[in-house]
Amino acid sequence: MNARSRWGRRVVAPMAALALLAQPLVASGTEALLAENLLSYNKPTTTSSVEDETTVGGLAVDGDIATRWASAEGVDPQWIAVDLGGPAVVSRVKLAWEAAYATDYQVQVSADGKAWQDAKKVTGGDGGTDEITGLAVSARYVRVLGTKRGSVYGYSLYELEVYGSRTGGGDIEPPTAPAGLRSPSSTSDSIALAWDPARDNVGVTGYEILRNGNVVGTATTPSYTDTGLVSATSFTYAVRARDAAGNLSAQSAAIQASTQQGGNPGGTVIVVAGDIASPDLPETHRNTAKLVEGIKPQYVLTVGDNQYHNGTIAEYRAHYDKTWGKFKAITKPSPGNHEWYDKLNGYKQYFGAAATPQGKPYYSYDIGDFHFVALDTEPIAKGTSSKSEQLAWLKQDLAANKKACVIGYGHHPRFNSGKYGDDKTMTEVWNEFVKARADVVFSGHDHHYERLKPLNSSGKVDEANGVRSAIVGIGGDNLYTQIKKREGVEQAFAKHGVMKLVLSGKTYSWEIVGVGGTLLDKAGPYTCR
Amino acid sequence: MTKKVLLALLTTLVLAGAAITHTVRAMAERPDRQQADASVLVDRSGGVRLDEPGRLVFRNTAPGPDHGKVASVSLADPAGPRRISGLSCDRFYLSAGTGLCLATAPGPLPSAVAVFVDKELREVKRVELAGIPNRAKLSPDGKMGAWTTFVTGDSYSQSGTFSTRTGIMDRDQDQLYSNIEGIPLLVAGERHHAEDVNYWGVTFTRDNKRFYATVATGGRTHLVVADYDAWEAKTVRENAECPSLSPDGTRLAFKKRVSTDNARPWREHVLDLATMTETPLAETRSVDDQAVWLDPRTLAYSLPNERGGSDVWAVPADGSGAPRLLVASGSSPASD
Numbered sequence: 005m006n007a008r009s010r011w012g013r014r015v016v017a018p019m020a021a022l023a024l025l026a027q028p029l030v031a032s033g034t035e036a037l038l039a040e041n042l043l044s045y046n047k048p049t050t051t052s053s054v055e056d057e058t059t060v061g062g063l064a065v066d067g068d069i070a071t072r073w074a075s076a077e078g079v080d081p082q083w084i085a086v087d088l089g090g091p092a093v094v095s096r097v098k099l100a101w102e103a104a105y106a107t108d109y110q111v112q113v114s115a116d117g118k119a120w121q122d123a124k125k126v127t128g129g130d131g132g133t134d135e136i137t138g139l140a141v142s143a144r145y146v147r148v149l150g151t152k153r154g155s156v157y158g159y160s161l162y163e164l165e166v167y168g169s170r171t172g173g174g175d176i177e178p179p180t181a182p183a184g185l186r187s188p189s190s191t192s193d194s195i196a197l198a199w200d201p202a203r204d205n206v207g208v209t210g211y212e213i214l215r216n217g218n219v220v221g222t223a224t225t226p227s228y229t230d231t232g233l234v235s236a237t238s239f240t241y242a243v244r245a246r247d248a249a250g251n252l253s254a255q256s257a258a259i260q261a262s263t264q265q266g267g268n269p270g271g272t273v274i275v276v277a278g279d280i281a282s283p284d285l286p287e288t289h290r291n292t293a294k295l296v297e298g299i300k301p302q303y304v305l306t307v308g309d310n311q312y313h314n315g316t317i318a319e320y321r322a323h324y325d326k327t328w329g330k331f332k333a334i335t336k337p338s339p340g341n342h343e344w345y346d347k348l349n350g351y352k353q354y355f356g357a358a359a360t361p362q363g364k365p366y367y368s369y370d371i372g373d374f375h376f377v378a379l380d381t382e383p384i385a386k387g388t389s390s391k392s393e394q395l396a397w398l399k400q401d402l403a404a405n406k407k408a409c410v411i412g413y414g415h416h417p418r419f420n421s422g423k424y425g426d427d428k429t430m431t432e433v434w435n436e437f438v439k440a441r442a443d444v445v446f447s448g449h450d451h452h453y454e455r456l457k458p459l460n461s462s463g464k465v466d467e468a469n470g471v472r473s474a475i476v477g478i479g480g481d482n483l484y485t486q487i488k489k490r491e492g493v494e495q496a497f498a499k500h501g502v503m504k505l506v507l508s509g510k511t512y513s514w515e516i517v518g519v520g521g522t523l524l525d526k527a528g529p530y531t532c533r
Numbered sequence: 534m535t536k537k538v539l540l541a542l543l544t545t546l547v548l549a550g551a552a553i554t555h556t557v558r559a560m561a562e563r564p565d566r567q568q569a570d571a572s573v574l575v576d577r578s579g580g581v582r583l584d585e586p587g588r589l590v591f592r593n594t595a596p597g598p599d600h601g602k603v604a605s606v607s608l609a610d611p612a613g614p615r616r617i618s619g620l621s622c623d624r625f626y627l628s629a630g631t632g633l634c635l636a637t638a639p640g641p642l643p644s645a646v647a648v649f650v651d652k653e654l655r656e657v658k659r660v661e662l663a664g665i666p667n668r669a670k671l672s673p674d675g676k677m678g679a680w681t682t683f684v685t686g687d688s689y690s691q692s693g694t695f696s697t698r699t700g701i702m703d704r705d706q707d708q709l710y711s712n713i714e715g716i717p718l719l720v721a722g723e724r725h726h727a728e729d730v731n732y733w734g735v736t737f738t739r740d741n742k743r744f745y746a747t748v749a750t751g752g753r754t755h756l757v758v759a760d761y762d763a764w765e766a767k768t769v770r771e772n773a774e775c776p777s778l779s780p781d782g783t784r785l786a787f788k789k790r791v792s793t794d795n796a797r798p799w800r801e802h803v804l805d806l807a808t809m810t811e812t813p814l815a816e817t818r819s820v821d822d823q824a825v826w827l828d829p830r831t832l833a834y835s836l837p838n839e840r841g842g843s844d845v846w847a848v849p850a851d852g853s854g855a856p857r858l859l860v861a862s863g864s865s866p867a868s869d
Contacts, residue, residue: 341728344726385717387724423663424714424715425709427715428715428716429715429716429764485642486644486663
């Protein structure tokens with residue numbers, strides 16, 4: 005439970021490791037100075053085991069940080085190997101671990117995929133991203149052999165990237181990096197891209213398009229239209245070329261391009277998410293924070309469990325602050341049960357006046373025609389003595405509201421198809437929103453996304469008298485995948501991302517944008533009741 | 534909520550271990566694919582009905598194609614021929630002519646289904662669940678269903694841990710609480726804030742207003758009593774698991790951990806709720822079950838047999854007498 009900073013760490017291979025290698029594996033100085041290219045992308049993999057068919061080895065080399073390889077659970081050792089396609093000099097290996105990381109592992113190389121030699125031995129790893137630089141080893145195959153697990157589960161890598169240069173075995177010369185990348189046009193959900201053709205000694209066979217560092221598509225001609233995007237959001241694009249032998253060029257210079265405004269031009273843009281910064285999963289909240297940067301919201305609303313495990317000030321500073329902290333000045337937070345493990349001390353200290361703008365960790369405010377109510381649901385869920393005070397405040401606040409539209413948010417959902425199911429402790433809160441004819445309630449706590457039709461006090465679909473709701477516990481912590489859809493679920497999935505909520509006059513709509521910028525769900529526009 | 538620090542309790546490990554061992558063995562040997570046990574007499578003349586007086590309903594565990602099917606025998610002659618239905622369950626319970634069948638369901642992760650059936654074993658309500666089936670029980674009027682499954686994968690932080698998932702379905706109100714662990718809890722009168730709470734083995738009072746269950750937290754197990762409407766639970770005492778309320782609501786059968794020997798840790802007891810005195814029953818073998826009351830004086834439960842299956846036994850509820858074999862090759866006994 006210690007706060008640990010675990011990313012941006014680079015593991016440099018000591019020369020001693022290289023000296024251990026028999027065979028003439030050490031490359032000559034000139035070869036080591038050759039341009040460094042990504043050699044492992046979409047190359048054949050072999051693994052000691054997989055957890056299931058959704059976590060196969062190829063997903064660790066597919067350039068998609070939303071997918072991963074996972075080994076069988078609870079058994080050591082486990083490994084994943086990639087065939088670079090021919091002899092190469094490997095200079096760098098980058099590992100993006102999932103929460104199931106290795107504390108001890110070896111990066112091994114082989115000429116034949118059978119006899120392995122250590123290129124680097126790591127002990128005491130703490131997950132996140134490991135970048136092993138300074139290698140200069142000849143290999144056709146590279147393997148990561150996990151010998152000690154950091155969790156009770158197995159070994160899991162979002163990405164395994166091997167960099168270096170090919171040294172033989174047919175065409176080893178990669179194409180030139182594409183130049184002149186530009187975005188000629190865009191719509192509210194697509195961006196067109198074009199670039200100057202790359203050159204190759206044999207011939208360019210295609211291009212790969214990267215959005216925010218993630219491979220999102222391929223093209224055979226020097227143009228591409230990226231679709232299914234969230235509106236009015238900027239993305240970083242780059243492209244690279246490949247040839248028939250699978251050699252990848254360096255990436256083009258990156259450009260920024262944006263989608264157009266959606267159906268609510270000039271609306272107020274708000275990001276909503278919860279269950280965000282886990283010390284065990286530094287990558288995911290960094291990725292969701294990148295989405296927020298692209299969305300450029302006027303406000304950020306958090307629905308609790310912003311910082312794990314105990315929401316202490318040390319944890320907030322070491323994790324949340326490094327990613328979502330950029331938006332602190334525009335954040336209107338609410339706390340979750342994890343903030344309460346520190347009795348809200350870390351939460352209050354970190355957010356300052358924004359944590360208790362009206363003296364309590366629950367408060368309300370207006371934006372345009374909308375009245376927002378931020379709740380502190382943990383004392384209500386636990387039935388502590390302050391529960392009645394907050395409920396009385398909520399009743400009074402909703403009664404005093406003059407705005408046409410009402411949005412409530414807080415940590416615990418009343419209706420939920422996830423791990424925790426419907427929560428009876430939230431009955432009174434929900435019923436107050438029903439009575440006040442509130443429009444929508446956002447919550448977190450369960451780690452999935454769920455969009456529910458208007459539900460009445462009994463949890464039944466009631467378009468006339470019910471309140472719409474959504475669970476947005478997808479800000480970065482481990483996802484909960486065993487969703488058992490209750491009545492009224494319009495959409496549900498377990499993917500990391502954020503909600504982009506747009507208010508316009510007396511209407512609202514939202515999009516759920518996944519890591520990498522993909523549009524995962526679209527709701528509304530809805531007119532206030 | 535996440536990073537649930539799970540109970541590392543041997544209790545649950547033993548239960549979960551048993552469930553998983555059972556599953557693994559079932560897959561390896563598939564008792565339903567074995568030849569039928571010729572010594573088990575089957576009455577093919579009639580089906581299983583839940584409203585027929587004088588019958589003991591149970592889960593057939595005799596090897597053969599009817600393994601796992603809900604069956605019944607005459608209470609007057611429980612060793613006599615059994616009638617066998619087409620309904621397969623891992624755990625079954627019966628109350629007021631309603632049945633609750635907890636069965637394994639297909640899925641990439643361990644999944645289960647809780648199926649409410651009518652007196653003719655026809656499905657009337659189905660609830661999809663996560664986990665491996667463990668316990669199932671209905672309130673005396675059959676309106677409240679409760680079940681427990683074992684789930685894995687809730688924690689990255691502790692090794693060798695399992696977690697329970699207990700749900701309650703209120704059939705009258707059509708409300709499902711698929712995970713009751715969020716219920717506010719008082720431990721020895723103090724508000725409990727830990728995240729490592731796990732519940733199992735629910736039993737409802739006759740008026741459906743209260744239920745008893747086991748909760749594990751902080752390395753201890755407690756008997757709790759909960760107010761269903763107010764949605765609040767409080768601990769009653771320690772070391773009393775899988776409670777089962779007597780028909781008159783005055784006594785609670787439970788399993789008590791009496792030994793550190795994990796091969797046989799339990800002794801079935803009855804707790805007098807007025808005096809809170811406990812009486813060990815004449816059954817000295819380790820009963821790992823949520824026992825059922827056949828009548829105000831008799832408890833029934835299942836015990837593993839030497840053939841790799843289980844048998845149904847009965848014992849007087851007052852500590853007297855001796856256990857007697859009711860049904861060979863059976864589990865999940867229940868009668869109205």
